[in-house]
Amino acid sequence: MKKEKILIGQSGGPTSVTNASFVSSVESAIDKYDLYGALYGFEGLLEEKLIPINEHNLNDILKFKKVPGACLGTCRYYLSDEDIEMIVDNLTKHEIRNVVFSGGNGTMLVLNKIYRVSQSRGYDLKIIGIPKTVDNDLELTDHTPGFGSAARFVALSTRDIGKDLEAMRRFEQVRVIETMGRNSGWIAASSVLARETQEDAPHLVYLPEKEFKLNDFLGEVKESVNTRGYTTVVVSEGIRNGKGELLAQKSLQNNVETSVLGGVSEFLTEKVKKELGFSSRAELLGMSQRSFQMAVSTQDYLESVKIGKKAIELIENDDVNVMISIERVADIPEYSFELNQVMLKDIVKTEKKIPENFLNEAGRPNAEFKNWLRPLAGFDISAYPRII
Amino acid sequence: MKKEKILIGQSGGPTSVTNASFVSSVESAIDKYDLYGALYGFEGLLEEKLIPINEHNLNDILKFKKVPGACLGTCRYYLSDEDIEMIVDNLTKHEIRNVVFSGGNGTMLVLNKIYRVSQSRGYDLKIIGIPKTVDNDLELTDHTPGFGSAARFVALSTRDIGKDLEAMRRFEQVRVIETMGRNSGWIAASSVLARETQEDAPHLVYLPEKEFKLNDFLGEVKESVNTRGYTTVVVSEGIRNGKGELLAQKSLQNNVETSVLGGVSEFLTEKVKKELGFSSRAELLGMSQRSFQMAVSTQDYLESVKIGKKAIELIENDDVNVMISIERVADIPEYSFELNQVMLKDIVKTEKKIPENFLNEAGRPNAEFKNWLRPLAGFDISAYPRII
Numbered sequence: 001m002k003k004e005k006i007l008i009g010q011s012g013g014p015t016s017v018t019n020a021s022f023v024s025s026v027e028s029a030i031d032k033y034d035l036y037g038a039l040y041g042f043e044g045l046l047e048e049k050l051i052p053i054n055e056h057n058l059n060d061i062l063k064f065k066k067v068p069g070a071c072l073g074t075c076r077y078y079l080s081d082e083d084i085e086m087i088v089d090n091l092t093k094h095e096i097r098n099v100v101f102s103g104g105n106g107t108m109l110v111l112n113k114i115y116r117v118s119q120s121r122g123y124d125l126k127i128i129g130i131p132k133t134v135d136n137d138l139e140l141t142d143h144t145p146g147f148g149s150a151a152r153f154v155a156l157s158t159r160d161i162g163k164d165l166e167a168m169r170r171f172e173q174v175r176v177i178e179t180m181g182r183n184s185g186w187i188a189a190s191s192v193l194a195r196e197t198q199e200d201a202p203h204l205v206y207l208p209e210k211e212f213k214l215n216d217f218l219g220e221v222k223e224s225v226n227t228r229g230y231t232t233v234v235v236s237e238g239i240r241n242g243k244g245e246l247l248a249q250k251s252l253q254n255n256v257e258t259s260v261l262g263g264v265s266e267f268l269t270e271k272v273k274k275e276l277g278f279s280s281r282a283e284l285l286g287m288s289q290r291s292f293q294m295a296v297s298t299q300d301y302l303e304s305v306k307i308g309k310k311a312i313e314l315i316e317n318d319d320v321n322v323m324i325s326i327e328r329v330a331d332i333p334e335y336s337f338e339l340n341q342v343m344l345k346d347i348v349k350t351e352k353k354i355p356e357n358f359l360n361e362a363g364r365p366n367a368e369f370k371n372w373l374r375p376l377a378g379f380d381i382s383a384y385p386r387i388i
Numbered sequence: 389m390k391k392e393k394i395l396i397g398q399s400g401g402p403t404s405v406t407n408a409s410f411v412s413s414v415e416s417a418i419d420k421y422d423l424y425g426a427l428y429g430f431e432g433l434l435e436e437k438l439i440p441i442n443e444h445n446l447n448d449i450l451k452f453k454k455v456p457g458a459c460l461g462t463c464r465y466y467l468s469d470e471d472i473e474m475i476v477d478n479l480t481k482h483e484i485r486n487v488v489f490s491g492g493n494g495t496m497l498v499l500n501k502i503y504r505v506s507q508s509r510g511y512d513l514k515i516i517g518i519p520k521t522v523d524n525d526l527e528l529t530d531h532t533p534g535f536g537s538a539a540r541f542v543a544l545s546t547r548d549i550g551k552d553l554e555a556m557r558r559f560e561q562v563r564v565i566e567t568m569g570r571n572s573g574w575i576a577a578s579s580v581l582a583r584e585t586q587e588d589a590p591h592l593v594y595l596p597e598k599e600f601k602l603n604d605f606l607g608e609v610k611e612s613v614n615t616r617g618y619t620t621v622v623v624s625e626g627i628r629n630g631k632g633e634l635l636a637q638k639s640l641q642n643n644v645e646t647s648v649l650g651g652v653s654e655f656l657t658e659k660v661k662k663e664l665g666f667s668s669r670a671e672l673l674g675m676s677q678r679s680f681q682m683a684v685s686t687q688d689y690l691e692s693v694k695i696g697k698k699a700i701e702l703i704e705n706d707d708v709n710v711m712i713s714i715e716r717v718a719d720i721p722e723y724s725f726e727l728n729q730v731m732l733k734d735i736v737k738t739e740k741k742i743p744e745n746f747l748n749e750a751g752r753p754n755a756e757f758k759n760w761l762r763p764l765a766g767f768d769i770s771a772y773p774r775i776i
Contacts, residue, residue, distance in 0.1 A: 069551035
């Protein structure tokens with residue numbers, strides 16, 4: 001009997017655990033299905049760049065389980081209506097009726113469009129979305145795979161860079177550490193995980209959830225340096241002023257609309273030097289946040305593996321057009337979760353921000369946030385001791 | 389009987405293993421000596437900021453063995469002749485005749501000055517210098533403690549960031565990763581450790597050992613992107629043009645002479661965008677290079693611990709005015725080393741650069757360099773697989 005086909009693809013920004021889900025899906029499906037990988041995400045679907053996954057390359061593919069990035073290649077998802085039609089044409093042409101794709105918000109919206117077009121044509125198609133974004137900004141899931149590892153890297157870096165500054169306090173007063181997080185402060189907020197006392201880094205945290213006021217920032221940095229002699233600051237790349245404008249932004253290309261964030265730490269560092277006269281340095285944590293393999297959270301990895309397996313189970317159970325979601329079942333006596341599914345049509349365009357109950361009055365992550373984060377990023381992260 | 393005193397201090401830029409040596413010295417000496425720590429390096433000696441290390445704080449101090457930074461605080465070493473005289477005054481006043489200090493080139497030169505002044509006054513003083521710098525630019529030692537861990541972080545980051553770019557190649561072509569290394573390329577060169585084929589990152593490496601020519605750089609980036617579609621570049625912050633000028637430099641403070649390097653990756657990224665039209669991003673690895681605790685090299689840590697112990701043995705054996713050096717005894721069948729001592733007066737002002745036998749004709753690290761580096765940074769670092 002001819003096996004059914006499953007097409008697997010990876011979309012959006014890579015994470016440290018994107019391949020963990022992919023390889024896990026392959027492991028679960030290889031015996032029962034005819035498997036294909038889409039190269040470069042939706043681009044592979046558009047341009048029929050599909051590679052068979054079989055006994056010839058299986059051993060190579062299994063080696064990627066703990067490799068960061070996205071081994072099939074990813075894409076951005078600016079797809080026109082014609083593109084979506086073309087994708088359904090190609091799925092039909094190749095008789096592919098099962099699609100498993102990982103990605104963030106944008107990916108899920110595209111998957112839903114593909115589903116809708118296939119429905120309107122009467123083409124039976126099962127689509128399973130695997131949530132995967134370091135930004136943790138997807139609704140309808142407790143958190144997103146990829147986030148725990150990014151949070152772990154940021155928590156560890158902030159603790160360690162903070163200790164470096166502490167040693168150098170006699171000739172360097174301020175470090176401004178910049179994290180990812182275009183629209184939400186989840187990653188920046190994670191920097192507090194190793195903070196146990198007021199003296200531990202970070203001393204100040206600025207998130208997009210609260211309007212950024214430069215004068216307040218300068219006043220708080222001044223007070224913090226005056227109190228302890230030095231200050232480690234964490235800012236999200238996405239902080240915005242009262243008009244909703246980013247403080248700094250740069251383009252990846254010379255004169256094209258594709259822009260990436262980054263640079264706000266440099267901007268603020270210059271302000272600290274100029275306005276306060278403190279010796280100051282910017283630290284951009286950069287792409288290591290979503291790729292540094294040694295900082296991968298074990299929980300994040302395990303959940304990604306389970307989600308990859310779940311995707312194949314959902315296909316077997318005739319679930320269609322869903323995104324897998326993580327439900328936090330318990331925190332006490334220990335963290336546990338279940339995998340559920342939510343309809344792709346219910347995924348919304350807006351990014352999930354940090355809810356108010358995770359922030360204190362000053363708009364900074366509170367103890368409740370830390371308790372929520374700890375199982376995802378690691379119970380082994382604690383503050384260092386101090387002598388002076 | 390009254391115990392002899394030993395004063396321990398930490399100077400220069402911190403590393404991930406500076407405290408490993410310190411705690412190891414404390415462990416070795418606590419029973420036989422009256423121990424003191426100098427706060428903020430030479431500043432502590434100048435201003436008599438000395439803390440006793442005894443049963444009251446010993447347990448706290450022992451906790452720092454694996455903590456990055458420098459738990460006593462460090463200093464810069466712009467010391468005048470009067471400062472040196474004052475330091476010897478204070479050592480005499482406190483009847484301290486044994487000094488153990490860790491740091492780099494500058495620290496060793498200051499230690500030698502202190503020794504010379506004490507000699508001229510007929511004050512018996514034993515000084516033991518502990519080499520400690522991520523830059524690996526000290527002569528008379530095979531390598532410096534701190535370097536192996538920085539090298540490890542850079543090798544891992546380059547491999548992982550390279551894999552991230554590989555996944556994104558359809559919308560981002562060039563990453564320029566910037567490493568530490570003011571005058572020598574040891575840290576930047578370490579980025580090649582996980583490279584096994586021409587397709588692995590980094591694809592291009594630029595070191596201060598070779599004159600940097602912007603046109604050559606642009607030509608090589610263009611060729612590399614045309615060949616494989618994307619390119620991971622590593623540059624040392626210390627690369628210089630034909631006139632010996634740095635390409636980019638910024639000041640830590642607003643209008644003060646203290647300058648730090650950094651920014652050349654941004655400069656080059658802009659050139660790549662503008663001149664070649666490739667989508668490009670700068671990545672500064674920053675202070676994580678010398679502080680990211682999870683990337684500490686086990687060998688680097690173990691050598692730092694042995695060196696801390698050795699310092700106390702040298703004092704017991706009446707060695708004076710020496711720096712501990714690491715001699716590489718064998719690489720085959722496995723790496724082994726011995727600790728020796730070199731006279732502080734033989735330490736030279738110039739930084740050790742990468743020797744020619746570690747570089748190929750293009751001025752890039754060769755296989756011999758990788759073989760030399762591997763035991764210091766980790767045998768577990770290898771390239772990732774590839775599908776596309």
